[in-house]
Each structure stands twice: as structure tokens, then as C-alpha cells.
Amino acid sequence: MISLQNIFFSYSGKSLFSGLEFSLPASGICGLLGKNGAGKTTLFKLLSGLLFPNQGSIRIRGQSPGRRAPGFLQELFMVPEEFRLPPVSPLQYQRLFAPFYPGFDSKRFAACLEEFELDPRSNLAGCSFGQRKKCLLAFSLAANCAVTLLDEPTNALDIPSKTQFRRLLVSMSSEERLFIIASHQARDLEECLHRVLILDSGRMIFHHSMEAVKACLSTVLQDEAPDPKGVLFSEAGRGGYRVVRERTGREEDSLDLELLFNTVIQDPETIADLFRRRSSDHAD
Amino acid sequence: MPIDSSFQAWRVLWLIRSVLVLQRTSIAVQASAAAGILLLLSLADALFLCRPGLHQHLYLVVLFAGGLLVTSRSFKDLHDPVQGTFWLLLPASLPEKTLSRILLTTIVFVAGSMLGYWVFSLLAEGCNWLIFQRRHDLFFPFAPEVLKGTLTYTALQAPFLLGAVTFRRHALSKTVLSLLGLALLLSLAGLLGLRLLFWDQLEGSGLRALLAGPESRLAWMHLTEAGRTVAGIGRIVFWLFMPPACWFLCWMRLKKTSA
Numbered sequence: 001m002i003s004l005q006n007i008f009f010s011y012s013g014k015s016l017f018s019g020l021e022f023s024l025p026a027s028g029i030c031g032l033l034g035k036n037g038a039g040k041t042t043l044f045k046l047l048s049g050l051l052f053p054n055q056g057s058i059r060i061r062g063q064s065p066g067r068r069a070p071g072f073l074q075e076l077f078m079v080p081e082e083f084r085l086p087p088v089s090p091l092q093y094q095r096l097f098a099p100f101y102p103g104f105d106s107k108r109f110a111a112c113l114e115e116f117e118l119d120p121r122s123n124l125a126g127c128s129f130g131q132r133k134k135c136l137l138a139f140s141l142a143a144n145c146a147v148t149l150l151d152e153p154t155n156a157l158d159i160p161s162k163t164q165f166r167r168l169l170v171s172m173s174s175e176e177r178l179f180i181i182a183s184h185q186a187r188d189l190e191e192c193l194h195r196v197l198i199l200d201s202g203r204m205i206f207h208h209s210m211e212a213v214k215a216c217l218s219t220v221l222q223d224e225a226p227d228p229k230g231v232l233f234s235e236a237g238r239g240g241y242r243v244v245r246e247r248t249g250r251e252e253d254s255l256d257l258e259l260l261f262n263t264v265i266q267d268p269e270t271i272a273d274l275f276r277r278r279s280s281d282h283a284d
Numbered sequence: 285m286p287i288d289s290s291f292q293a294w295r296v297l298w299l300i301r302s303v304l305v306l307q308r309t310s311i312a313v314q315a316s317a318a319a320g321i322l323l324l325l326s327l328a329d330a331l332f333l334c335r336p337g338l339h340q341h342l343y344l345v346v347l348f349a350g351g352l353l354v355t356s357r358s359f360k361d362l363h364d365p366v367q368g369t370f371w372l373l374l375p376a377s378l379p380e381k382t383l384s385r386i387l388l389t390t391i392v393f394v395a396g397s398m399l400g401y402w403v404f405s406l407l408a409e410g411c412n413w414l415i416f417q418r419r420h421d422l423f424f425p426f427a428p429e430v431l432k433g434t435l436t437y438t439a440l441q442a443p444f445l446l447g448a449v450t451f452r453r454h455a456l457s458k459t460v461l462s463l464l465g466l467a468l469l470l471s472l473a474g475l476l477g478l479r480l481l482f483w484d485q486l487e488g489s490g491l492r493a494l495l496a497g498p499e500s501r502l503a504w505m506h507l508t509e510a511g512r513t514v515a516g517i518g519r520i521v522f523w524l525f526m527p528p529a530c531w532f533l534c535w536m537r538l539k540k541t542s543a
Contacts, residue, residue, distance in 0.1 A: 050372055050543040070295070073375035084366045086306045096302045100295070100375040 001026035001178060002047070002147070007056035009039075009046060016042055017202045020056070024180070024195070026146070029173050031189050032182040033261050034199035040182040041081065043199065044149045047180075048078045060147060074101055077140045078149040083133075087125030090118060090135045103144035112138035115164050130156040134165075141168055150181045154188040162188050186257035196257070198264050205268040208275055216278045217263070218247040219256055232270065233263035246274055295376045299384035300392060318346060319404050323411065330412040330419065339405045339423035344433045346397060351437050355389040355444040356456035363452040368543045382535040389445060390438050398425040398434075439523055442530035449537045474514075 007020040016039045024030060034040045045051040046058060049065030049072070058065055063072045085093065090113055098104040113120050116134040124132050133156050140148055154162050169179065170192045180197075183189055196213060198206035208216075217232070223240045233244040242256070244263045264271050304311070322342055329338055361367040371381070405423035412419040424430070447459025 045543065048373060050369060052542060068372065068378065070292070070375045070377050070380075073373055076373075078369070078373060080366075080369055082366050083370070084364075088306070092305075096305060097374070099298055 001061055003057075003059045004046075005057045007046065007058065008054045009042065009051070010054060011042075015202065017053075020202060020204060022197070022204045022207055024178060026061075027173075027176050027178055028194035029169060029179045029181065029192055030195040030197055031186070031193040031257070032180055032197045032199060033184075033186060033257070034182075035265070036184075038199045039202055040199055041151055044078060044080075044151055044180075044182060047147075048076055048149060049073075050078075074103070075146040076149070077101075077143045077145040077147075079133075079136055079140050079151060079153060081152040081155060083136060085124045085132050085136060087123055089121050089123055090138070091120045093124070093135065093139065097139075098143075101143040101145065105142050105144055108144075109138055109142035112141050112168060115168055116161060130158060130161065133157065134161060137165060137168075141172060144177070146177060148177065148179045150179060150183075152183055152185070153181060154183060154185045166192050186261060190257040193257075196260065198261060200265060200268065206264045206271065212275065212279070213260060214247075216247055216275055217260065218245055218251045219243070219253045219259055220245070220251065232274075233259065233266055235259070235262065246278075291377065291379060295380045296384045296387065299374075299376055299381060300388055303384070303388060304392075315400055318350065319400075322346070322404060323408050326408040326412060326420070327415070330416050334418055334420060336421060337427075337429075338420045339401070339408075340427050340430050343397070343401045343423055343430060346401060347394070347433060347437050348440075350397065351389065351393055351441055352444050353456060354393055355441045356448050356459060358385050358389050358445065359448040359455075362449070362538075362541065365543065368541075372541065372543055378535055378538050382531065382538055386445065386531055386534075389441055394434050394437070398430075401425075439527050442527035446530040446534050446537070449534045449541075 002024040004023070005021055007017050008015070009017040009020075020043075032040050032043070042051065046053055047060065047065060049068045052066045060072070061075065063069065065072060065076075086096075088096070090109075094104075094106060094109055098106065098109070110120065113135070116131075116138055118127075118131060118134055118138070124135060127135070133153075137150075137153060140150070154165060157165060166189070173179070173192065173194070181189055181193075193210055195209050196206065197204060220243050221240050222243060225236075226234050226241055226243045230245055231243055232246065234241050242259055244259055325342065326338065329335060361371050374381075376384075402423050402425060405420075409419040409422060443463060444456070444459050447462065448455045451458040
């Protein structure tokens with residue numbers, strides 16, 4: 001569905017991606033994590049055709065984003081971190097721009113606005129940034145595009161709105177749609193993700209389903225400092241030490257995306273080896 | 285994924301509509317400000333001179349000054365890092381997006397300004413009649429000088445549209461400077477070419493006198509056949525080659541624009 005092959009990209013001579021490669025299925029919710037400057041927003045811009053790679057090939061459902069063909073743009077919606085909406089009501093916004101998206105569902109838009117507690121007739125100029133963001137998120141969900149890129153969607157949302165957003169997202173996850181969410185607010189999304197991608201230093205260092213993550217890693221909370229043997233990552237916090245280990249049995253634990261991110265970033269090779277080994281064991 | 289890469293006229297119209305709807309307040313404010321200034325000019329002229337054809341002349345000022353200003357600002361959203369993203373990702377092809385801006389700054393602007401000016405001339409002359417008991421002729425959009433002016437504007441705005449796509453800031457000033465620079469370069473190259481290649485053939489012609497002698501102004505009156513040919517080529521370039529070439533370059537430029 002999405003396939004990137006040997007992507008090279010640089011900003012004014014400074015290399016960001018050198019041989020980036022990965023592919024994604026046609027549906028699901030993917031979380032894209034990475035440090036500041038890792039290239040998450042640039043990757044979104046490459047996927048949407050806003051930037052052109054120096055080298056390599058990007059295909060989304062068989063089309064090249066760089067051509068910016070209407071048929072491609074009708075099936076891709078990006079909610080950038082920074083945006084500006086015109087001083088019109090959500091309803092007027094829908095009247096102006098929904099006709100460009102053949103799959104736009106006005107009933108769903110109304111339902112999303114209701115879920116977000118937004119008045120469809122109030123002028124967006126008088127709304128807060130968070131409210132405007134909710135309007136754009138509602139539009140993106142109602143546009144029914146095959147691929148939706150969300151860059152820091154939960155930034156500026158209040159706590160109830162984050163819950164509402166997650167609820168809406170999960171309700172649409174069964175459809176043939178792919179959502180890619182770049183976020184630093186890992187905890188906002190960990191319940192609804194199907195896959196996790198971690199980008200670091202221009203490379204996709206981690207790319208696995210949540211099932212695989214849960215099958216390979218376990219997180220425990222313990223009072224005492226852990227014995228380093230067999231520990232992939234540990235950090236001291238309130239209530240003791242949170243320790244990540246290779247899963248050996250059916251331990252009951254909850255996955256923590258921040259902990260996963262820190263574990264992978266600290267030693268990507270070890271984690272890659274672990275997942276490779278577990279994957280081949282499973283195949284055997 | 286449905287492949288919808290064909291040209292769709294409705295999308296062009298919808299793009300034009302969205303600009304007009306979103307810019308309606310700005311259009312109303314700027315048109316009102318221009319109408320205020322023009323009303324003062326009309327009143328002053330009715331008081332002192334009451335010249336015939338005033339509105340035709342004032343309209344041409346509005347058309348060229350306003351039109352070139354509007355054209356130079358027509359891609360402001362594209363150059364804005366935030367709005368540019370939205371514009372580029374809007375599901376319409378680049379030819380459709382380019383054509384929508386060409387139509388907005390030519391046909392839509394000309395038709396809108398003509399209609400607006402005609403309404404304004406009615407109001408202005410109503411005021412003149414009430415205050416001074418005399419008035420100018422009403423604005424006639426189909427007067428030959430107005431029609432010729434609109435055609436000239438349509439051709440002239442094309443390089444300004446290209447400037448609007450090319451320059452992120454101060455597009456109008458930079459386009460004027462670029463055109464002046466280009467004109468200067470072409471003139472110098474032409475004169476140099478003339479001096480080097482055709483000097484002997486111009487023996488006795490007014491052009492040679494223009495280039496060499498102090499009676500240059502009079503020499504223009506005696507331009508040779510060669511000079512008229514050059515002027516003819518210039519007219520063909522201005523009317524037939526320059527506008528489509530600039531519009532094509534606009535599209536090419538947009539194709540390579542990244543955000």
C-alpha cells in the first residue's frame with residue numbers, strides 16, 4: 001500500500017534520509033515516533049508529495065506522490081502540526097472544500113463535530129487553536145481518504161478531546177483506511193495503535209505490530225534496582241523501577257510506548273536482533 | 285484508488301469560487317477604499333473641468349493599477365509556509381490550479397471591475413448631479429479604448445502572474461524591476477547587434493542617425509522598414525507569445541514548488 005525504497009533526502013546539503021526503506025499495509029493505525037529533528041514531518045511531506053526525494057521511489061497505492069495528481073490527493077489527507085483555517089464556520093468550510101473529496105461523508109462530519117462539541121455554525125475565527133484543530137481533525141476523518149497523515153494531532157487538545165479523538169479513531173480503524181500518526185505524546189495514542197514505527201537519524205529503526213511488541217517485550221515495575229542481566233532498559237520513577245525485558249512467559253503487564261521508545265532508541269541493534277530471533281523462532 | 289487525473293472544469297470553477305468566498309471581506313474593503321478615492325476625483329473633476337470620457341480613463345487606471353496589484357498577490361497563499369501546504373494538497377491538478385488563478389486575475393477581475401465601476405459611475409454621477417447640477421458621461425464598458433485596455437492588461441498581467449509564483453515577497457516590485465532589467469538587457473543587446481552586424485546596411489537610415497547623431501528624436505520619425513519589422517515582431521511577441529509562455533512557466537514553476 002505504502003512503499004518507500006532507497007529514499008535519499010537532504011535539506012540544503014544536510015542529509016536527513018540516506019536509503020530509507022519501509023512499507024505499510026493498506027489499513028490500520030500506525031504510530032510514528034522519533035526524537036525532535038528525526039524527520040517525522042519531512043517524511044509526511046515526502047509521503048504527501050509536498051517534498052520531492054533526491055533519490056528513491058515512493059509509491060502509495062501504486063501512485064507517485066510527487067505528481068500530485070488529483071486522484072492521489074483525493075485519497076490522502078494530511079493534518080499538519082501548524083495550520084490556518086479561514087474565518088468561516090465548519091459548515092461553510094465543508095461546503096467550500098468537501099466537493100474536492102469524493103468520499104466525503106457529511107453525516108460523519110456532523111457526528112465528529114458533535115463528538116468534539118463544536119458548533120457547526122460558529123465562525124472558526126473566534127475559536128481557540130484547539131477548537132480549530134478539532135474541526136480540521138473532524139474534516140480529515142470525514143473525508144474518508146485511504147491514507148490520513150496526522151502530525152501531532154493531540155497537541156492543543158484538552159483532556160476530554162483527546163479521549164474523543166481516540167474514540168473516533170478507533171471507531172474508524174476497522175475500515176480500509178490507513179492512519180499514520182506522528183506524535184511525541186506517546187501515551188495519548190498507545191491504546192489505539194496497531195503498529196509502531198520509530199525513526200532515528202534518518203533510519204526506520206523499529207517497525208513492528210503491537211502484537212509483536214507485546215509478544216516480545218514485557219514491562220514490570222519493581223521496588224529495587226534491577227540486575228542488569230537480561231534487562232533491555234530500566235528507568236527509575238515514582239513507585240520504583242520500570243524494567244523492560246524479553247518476554248518469557250505470560251506476564252500480565254501493560255505496554256508503555258514511552259518506555260518502548262526509550263528502549264529502542266537506547267540500543268536499536270539489540271532490539272532488532274531480539275525481534276528477528278523471536279520472529280524466526282515463531283516461524284520454526 | 286480512483287485515478288482522477290483528467291482536467292475537470294468544475295474544479296477550476298470551484299477553486300475560483302472558494303477564493304472569492306474566502307476573500308470577500310478583503311475584496312469589499314479594498315473596493316470601497318478605491319471607490320472613495322475615485323469619488324473624490326470624480327467630484328473634483330465635475331467641479332473644475334467636467335472632462336468627457338473621465339470614467340473610461342479612470343477605469344483604465346483601476347484596471348492596470350488594481351489588476352497588476354491583485355495579480356502580484358495572487359499566489360500569496362502558496363508562499364505562506366502554512367497555507368501553501370493546504371493549497372498544494374487540495375485535490376485539483378496543477379493545470380486546474382494554475383488556470384483558476386489565470387482566470388481570477390484576467391476574466392474574473394476584468395468582468396468584476398467593469399461591473400463594479402459601472403455601478404460606481406452611476407453613484408458618482410448621481411452625486412455630481414445632486415451637488416453641482418452637472419455630470420460626466422456614465423462609464424461605458426464597451427468603449428473601444430476600454431476594450432483595448434482590457435486586452436493590453438490581459439497580455440501584460442501574464443509576466444506579473446509569473447512574478448507572483450516566482451517571488452515569495454515584494455512580487456510586484458521585483459517583477460517590475462525584472463521587466464525593466466530585461467528590457468534594458470534586450471535593448472542593449474539589440475543595439476549592440478545592430479551596431480556590429482547591420483551598421484553598413486543602415487547607411488542613410490533614421491535609425492543610424494538615432495544611434496550615432498545628436499538629432500535622435502527626429503530620427504525616430506524616419507524609421508526604416510527594418511525598424512518597422514522589429515516593432516512588428518515585438519507586437520507579435522507581446523500579444524501572442526508572451527502571455528501563453530508566462531502562463532506555461534507559471535505551471536512549470538508550480539510543478540516544482542515544494543512546501
